[in-house]
Amino acid sequence: MITIIDYDMGNVGSIKNMLEYLGFTDVEISSDQERILKSTHVILPGVGSFDEGMKNLEARKLDIILKEFALILKKPLLGICLGMQLLGNSSEEGIKKGLGLIDFYNIRFRLNNGLKVPHMGWNTIKIINSHNPLLKDLDNNYRYYFVHSYHAVCDDENQVLLTANYGYDVVVGINQGNVYGVQFHPEKSHHFGMKLLQNFLGINNV
Amino acid sequence: MYNRPRVIPVLGIIDDDLVKTTKYTNPRYLGDPINAVKIFNGKYVDELVITDIRASVENKPINFELLSHIAQQAFMPLGYGGGIKTFEEVKKLFRIGFEKVIFNTAFIDNSDLIKRSVEYAGSQSVVVSLDFKKSITGKYVLYAKSGTVKSNMTIPDIISRLIELNVGEVVLNVIDKDGTMSGYDLEIIKIICSMIDVPVIANSGAKDESDFYQAINSGAHSVAASSMFVYFGKSKAVLVTYNSPFNKGGK
């Protein structure tokens, strides 16, 4: 039972499409608290600004539910794009506190060599922790679609799964316990994304 | 080092038909759009743009049914443009699976809608598509409604409005280059790119990869094309093809 969090942000339809294409039938886009807690896997999508995202989660009490799902029930949670950023403590983009499910924060790109913000388009990833179940069978030739102006900064290198280079090496994949985050959009990254989502859905309770 | 421009096929539709115009007229029937999208999807294209080329000028409703089917076939970013008039339509496009909304006529007569869309979805999801025609005097004139309505906006006017609206990308189309496969109009690319920081996507006129490099060297962030991806050979046989020289490593 998979739930894609509906908090009026992010392209939930595309994620559902890809999961159904992969053969997963019990996939719902929902903000129903009971269903979320009962799910085996939860995906937190997100496109937009940090404070808007937190506001929308809080308005639906989903911040509390997600913390319960991840910290108490310890079931697998995947944050995508803004969804990943919200898993952290804070962001330079706003003033609200994040979910704090992984110990990191977000800053705006510091670029000074002519590259534009946002980081938009396809880029290859660098695998930092190849033993992680999320990264099974992925390699450094894999590319994903990115669209973001802010990125994660993580002091604990054990939590860094993936980086990508845009001006400098940027953390784009992160994990602590059963909480995962990817900065790119797997649902818009063809078979590269399918592999990653399949891996995520193969992860069981810790 | 990041230097990976996107190569974006643009598909024109009229009602349920896939078509290709020449200089924005004489649409040629190309078949079923859903099948074309499926083929592009199978080729792992970087991104895809669907434009309804008559929605604005003929005041037609957006073909959401077709667009939903298309979105279900596509596992790469999708953009839609063509007759977007209301905020409800914008929200619906995002909901059914499109990443970007593309405004053309609205840039001239409904910029509030663009502003609202940026506020709602962020600038990276909002694109403005400009249709230019070069006058006899060499000036670039902006058009709307599939090239049927002329605008009085000067280039500086256009630039300041783009900045004011904070859109994420700009697509540059040149009407007289459309469907001709005679190369991009590099001059307008250079002009616009020198005046704004927002990523610019070159469109209209591409015939092969050498054109991509020329556009990038003129300042374009990414490139788009139609004819070269749907026509094959001298006789312009309809056959969907795609190649990006920028995606080495990662197939």
Place this chain on the structure above:
Amino acid sequence: MEKRQYQVCTRCVMDTSDSVIKFDENGVCDHCKNFEESIKPNWHVDHLGKEKLDKIVDQVKKDGKGKDFDCIIGISGGIDSSYLLYYAKEVLGLRPLAFSVDTGWNLNVAVENIEKVVKGLGLELYTEIVNWNEMKDLQLAFFKSQVPYQDLPQDHVIFAALYNYAVKYKIKHVLTGGNFSTECIREPLEWVYQNDLRMIKDIHKKFGKKPLKTLPLTSMFKYKIYYRFVKGMKVHRPLDLIPYNKTEAINTLKEKFNYEPYANKHFESIFTRFYEGYWLVEKFGYDKRRAHFSSLISTGQLNRDVALRMLDNPPYDKTQAMRDLEYVCKKLGISKDEFLSIMKEDNKTYKGYKNSSKFIALGVKIAQFLGIEKRQYR
């Protein structure tokens, strides 16, 4: 009528899913017999075949002098037509126009193969784009008609488009990839019906909604008689005159063009694989692979045991079948439930509709008598 006991031929793999199949005392079926008695003796891939082929090539070159193309070859991205295109240009030295018809279902691999082969040979391509709205209407009507032969609309349209174009642009010689090597054992009439415009029109009348204005259609009369005898159009099957071996053909194409073969014959189109692998099998119990494998067995290209083992596996896997079902429904504009209820209705044949079967049967008899048609029709 009592159900026949299941029996499969001891030589090929045709079985009693062909309800009128006959077996001799050794358990060999009448398809095999027909192959041995009618097809094989008249099928020359030796010097006799070469002589015949040389004559054809000379005529084609002569008739094509001064013209842009001396022949036209329909290509689908499949092995037979791709190999024929290569053979015609590189070995026979002809100047073909490659002709492809887009009926709205082409798979990536087919489109890419067409691109690779045509580009690799430096040939020109013409594609006829069939109006999808009309095609969709006709195909949906055909599903509603409950007949097995769902490939008829596409087949008809493809050949009509090819022949109409050839006659219109005065390209006298049409080369097709049809061949005994892989098709000598023909599916029984139950599974597959030949082109019958009268039936197509009747089905469309009963279940179609849109008028067929631009869809290429021609009657059997028009193209087997008028085009042939009045317009001088000639249709040749060069692959019958050479020792055509499928495996070798695939290797040649792979080597020269990086060609990608499909899992099954005709699986270059999503529709065809859905229709052959799902509609025919689930609704009627017909597995077209039997006829295809039997042809390969008869021509020594496939081992019978291997064929039997392959037939034990379904034509394609369940997940793909479900995906294809969803896609087909989406394309036809109906819901999955609607389609599944169409599947449940009573099966029908051409006999349930106006048809020219008697007329066609007569035509076939004449053709068989004249020695033009060797395969058996029943």
